[in-house]
Amino acid sequence: MVLTGDGAGSGAGDGGGGSNFNLAPLVRTLAKGAALAIGGIFSITMISSTAITFFTLHKKDQFGSPSSLSTKKKNVSACDVCKGKGFYMCKLCKGNATIEWSPLYDPVFINPCLCPTCDGHRIQRCLNCLGSGFVQQAKG
Structure with missing residues (x-):
């Protein structure tokens, strides 16, 4: 491209369609x-x-919650099995989180396995009160 002094050629602001752009x-x-x-x-x-x-x-609104027990408080008492806590120490593993198990009748090796009752948490939900800590008293 040959530039001449008469302004021939395209410059930076001579309209390449940018001024007609609608935003x-x-x-x-x-x-x-x-x-x-x-x-x-x-x-x-x-x-x-x-x-x-x-x-x-x-x-x-299900059983065992404090809101539902407050309206029925005269018919409930603390669970004697778990002493009102809702949980007690696992009876199968006795709080060890593992049990000794072998698939054979006369085992040569006894394997420690995770307790299936408490899943290794060492406590189980009370089966008397279903974990609520309260049992309903019989009427009469």
Whole structure:
């Protein structure tokens, strides 16, 4: 390209279509996309928090919860088996978290295995009160 002194050639500001660019549709599309994303996040948050609240209230209404026991307090007493705690030491492993087991009748080797009753937690849920710590008294 040969440059001459008369200004021939293309310069930086002689209009390559950039001045005719309309920004409004692009901004409108981005705004719609952002509104859709924010609305979706808001609706998912509201639905999940409502579901969590519903299931939490439903869970509290089951037996063993303090809210349901306060209305029926005259018919319940502390469990004598677990002393009102809801749990006691595992009776199978006696709190060791493992049991000695062998698949053979006359074992040569005895293998320590994880306790199937307490899953190694050393405590088990009370079967008398089902873990609530309270039992209902018989009426009469």
